[in-house]
Amino acid sequence: MADPSSYRPKPGQIPDSPGVYKFRDEHRRVIYVGKAKSLRQRLANYFQDLASLHPRTRSMVTTAASVEWTVVSTEVEALQLEYSWIKEFDPRFNVKYRDDKSYPYLAVTMNEEFPRVQVMRGQKKKGVRYFGPYGHAWAIRDTVDLLLRVFPVRTCSAGVFKNAARTGRPCLLGYIGKCSAPCVDRISPEDHRELAEDFCEFMAGHTGTFIRRLERRMTDAAEEMEYERAARLRDDIDALKKAMEKSAVVLADATDADLIAVAEDELEAAVQIFHVRGGRVRGQRGWVTDKVEAVTTGDLVEHALQQLYGEESGDAVPKEVLVPALPDPIAPVQEWLTGRRGSNVSLRIPQRGDKKALMETVARNAQQSLVLHKTKRASDLTTRSRALEEIAAALELDSAPLRIECYDISHLQGDDVVASMVVFEDGLARKSEYRRFQIKGFEGQDDVRSMHEVITRRFKRYLADKEKTGEWSPKDAEGAEDAVDAQAALTEEDGRPKKFAYPPQLVVVDGGQPQVAAAQRALDELGIDDIAVCGLAKRLEEVWVPGEDDPVILPRTSEGLYLLQRVRDEAHRFAITYQRSKRAKRFRASPLDAVPGLGEARKQTLVKHFGSVKKLRSATIDQICEVPGVGRKTAEAVVAAFAQAAPAAPAVNTATGEIMEEEAAESGAAAQENGELATAGPEAERRGQET
Numbered sequence: 001m002a003d004p005s006s007y008r009p010k011p012g013q014i015p016d017s018p019g020v021y022k023f024r025d026e027h028r029r030v031i032y033v034g035k036a037k038s039l040r041q042r043l044a045n046y047f048q049d050l051a052s053l054h055p056r057t058r059s060m061v062t063t064a065a066s067v068e069w070t071v072v073s074t075e076v077e078a079l080q081l082e083y084s085w086i087k088e089f090d091p092r093f094n095v096k097y098r099d100d101k102s103y104p105y106l107a108v109t110m111n112e113e114f115p116r117v118q119v120m121r122g123q124k125k126k127g128v129r130y131f132g133p134y135g136h137a138w139a140i141r142d143t144v145d146l147l148l149r150v151f152p153v154r155t156c157s158a159g160v161f162k163n164a165a166r167t168g169r170p171c172l173l174g175y176i177g178k179c180s181a182p183c184v185d186r187i188s189p190e191d192h193r194e195l196a197e198d199f200c201e202f203m204a205g206h207t208g209t210f211i212r213r214l215e216r217r218m219t220d221a222a223e224e225m226e227y228e229r230a231a232r233l234r235d236d237i238d239a240l241k242k243a244m245e246k247s248a249v250v251l252a253d254a255t256d257a258d259l260i261a262v263a264e265d266e267l268e269a270a271v272q273i274f275h276v277r278g279g280r281v282r283g284q285r286g287w288v289t290d291k292v293e294a295v296t297t298g299d300l301v302e303h304a305l306q307q308l309y310g311e312e313s314g315d316a317v318p319k320e321v322l323v324p325a326l327p328d329p330i331a332p333v334q335e336w337l338t339g340r341r342g343s344n345v346s347l348r349i350p351q352r353g354d355k356k357a358l359m360e361t362v363a364r365n366a367q368q369s370l371v372l373h374k375t376k377r378a379s380d381l382t383t384r385s386r387a388l389e390e391i392a393a394a395l396e397l398d399s400a401p402l403r404i405e406c407y408d409i410s411h412l413q414g415d416d417v418v419a420s421m422v423v424f425e426d427g428l429a430r431k432s433e434y435r436r437f438q439i440k441g442f443e444g445q446d447d448v449r450s451m452h453e454v455i456t457r458r459f460k461r462y463l464a465d466k467e468k469t470g471e472w473s474p475k476d477a478e479g480a481e482d483a484v485d486a487q488a489a490l491t492e493e494d495g496r497p498k499k500f501a502y503p504p505q506l507v508v509v510d511g512g513q514p515q516v517a518a519a520q521r522a523l524d525e526l527g528i529d530d531i532a533v534c535g536l537a538k539r540l541e542e543v544w545v546p547g548e549d550d551p552v553i554l555p556r557t558s559e560g561l562y563l564l565q566r567v568r569d570e571a572h573r574f575a576i577t578y579q580r581s582k583r584a585k586r587f588r589a590s591p592l593d594a595v596p597g598l599g600e601a602r603k604q605t606l607v608k609h610f611g612s613v614k615k616l617r618s619a620t621i622d623q624i625c626e627v628p629g630v631g632r633k634t635a636e637a638v639v640a641a642f643a644q645a646a647p648a649a650p651a652v653n654t655a656t657g658e659i660m661e662e663e664a665a666e667s668g669a670a671a672q673e674n675g676e677l678a679t680a681g682p683e684a685e686r687r688g689q690e691t
Helices: 039-046 053-064 075-089 135-146 158-167 187-204 205-221 227-245 297-309 329-341 352-396 447-468 483-487 513-525 559-585 599-610 612-619 621-625 632-644 662-673
Strands: 021-027 029-037 062-070 104-108 116-121 129-131 255-265 268-276 278-289 320-322 346-348 403-412 415-425 435-438 505-512 530-538 543-544
Touching: 021 039, 021 053, 021 075, 029 039, 029 053, 029 075, 029 559, 039 062, 053 062, 075 297, 075 329, 104 135, 104 187, 116 135, 129 187, 129 530, 135 187, 187 205, 205 227, 255 297, 255 352, 268 297, 268 352, 278 297, 278 352, 297 329, 352 559, 403 447, 403 559, 415 447, 415 559, 435 447, 435 559, 447 513, 505 513, 505 559, 513 530, 530 559, 599 612, 612 632, 621 632
Parallel strands: 255 320, 320 346, 403 505, 505 530
Antiparallel strands: 021 029, 021 062, 104 116, 104 129, 255 268, 268 278, 403 415, 415 435, 530 543
16 A cells, blocks of 8 residues: 655646646556546545545555646546546546446448348447447347338348349349349449438437328328228338337427436446437436545546547537536536537436436436345355355465466367467456457467466566566566566557556366466476466366366356356357357458469459459469559469469358359358458457457
8 A cells, every 4th residue: 555645746847727637556557537627626635634535545546556637728638638538548547337238229221222220239430420329230120120111121131132133133122112122233323322311310309291192192082082002101101200200209399418327335426328309318328436436426427428429520419408406517518419429419407397307217217226226246256256256266366366367279180270368367257357368389289388378478468567567577477588678569658558567366167186287387487386276177177287287176156167168168159259260260261362473452453353362363374464553563473373372272152052142152251351251250359459
């Protein structure tokens, strides 16, 4: 525990101007980020008598070992910089809202030639119109199913669309009138885009125009005695009205607003948001956070606004934001919201009428969310604590292993050998710290040797980080002579958690005695003796520890065994997913990859010009030279690359067993390259780093 007076800035050092400050711990990790109208006045509050500080503030300043600040010109700049640093450094003492799920949106891909209506989650993409979020994906599909009668916009994937265009036959929706079938040219790109724009207008709340238009057309059809067409239009009107009924009218003046409510106690806070568009509730979402710092309701609202609108712009930020308490000061926050939207945004507390009544409903939802979260967490904490205690007792550890790392090796008959590292903290997966390894030390299949290499590489990086912070030097251990080289790869003074900065209390390997012995040998060679090692063998679920001839047998009903199984299975899943992706990339390799100076853009141009790789393979040098941007030297290199490449084996459809035509196989490979056929994993994993 540090004494705040040991790093307190000298009088006169801190400027009396707006800025953002960072507290760092003894390892130079950023643990808290804050902003202030006056840095001098704000930072002085942290260096009072410890007895007068809030318990959480006292914990933060005694954990910290230094403080630094950055001066900005305005409070709005301070707000923006604070948001950027919190997102970059993920400080442990800042308020961080935990969203318990990724909410689905109804998305229209207006950035494509033929816009597509679909369910989307995760990060928003440029050129896509979003509506929501919704509580459940099925709610989106029900709404879309009703609207496709009136707005038959494409909903199929790119692979299905290309296949229909190739065969000249639309999918089932095209036959039953719920798709205008642009894949077979039943509608022009311009008319289909107009349909998509009308769909977006309806979803944006401009419903009256379309209802009145259909009613006029129905009346005209009846007058002309085209009763079948009139009946279809009547059914279309009913479908639109049913879609409108799914989101009840709550504000009669067609208001566009977000309503934010907060329920809190001394330890935690829950936030609920209702998105109202066109007077109707179009979406709902909620977050929960631990109050790891002393914050007011206004502070919680400010943090919620940062998370909600930090990545948004334009119409995604509504004209009106209703909150239970205003941030202090309100002016910078309101100016920041106005800048995100591009026009004035009203941030206020509703005082009377329908908006206040709706805010009370949102507040009740927030209170129920907090109660439900506490009930779940109490149960989960009890179970996880028991599991960790059972593991500690079985392995004779001094304390419960709060951080567990598990390693697994995966390969296909000795090819594409990879390893995974998954991390569980307090019994929960921490996917942001998962890591993937390529085995580099040797070729072939040897799980024991692979495990030794992975453990060695991981903990060499850990030792390098300890040396950087002054906690360790190469004299303290043998076998870490290249730690300085590893240290050079670390960024200087960045404050972010480094790849291998935190040591586990327990290392779990997928395997039995040989794998456990290899892991322990790697730690011994590095001079590390404060990390426990065990292995979980799949056959009988036996727990092996180093130097023991007999395994530790945990009861089948043991919570500790169940946690070890979850950790081991997660490591296996993560490893095999990575191994399959590497194998798929290798199978999709093309002779064009070996042509020097031929980038992805010109590869695509060549294949598109000839229609397929098969036709490109049979083309002459003169024919290839006709492609724009391809000279004779490149054309000769392409022909030579195909001549040297072995003939490709026939592609087989794994679902049916039939041999596919080369063009179809290439189309499937391209679709997989674009992610249409790939298995979707967590976003954090798709961004995971290879080591």
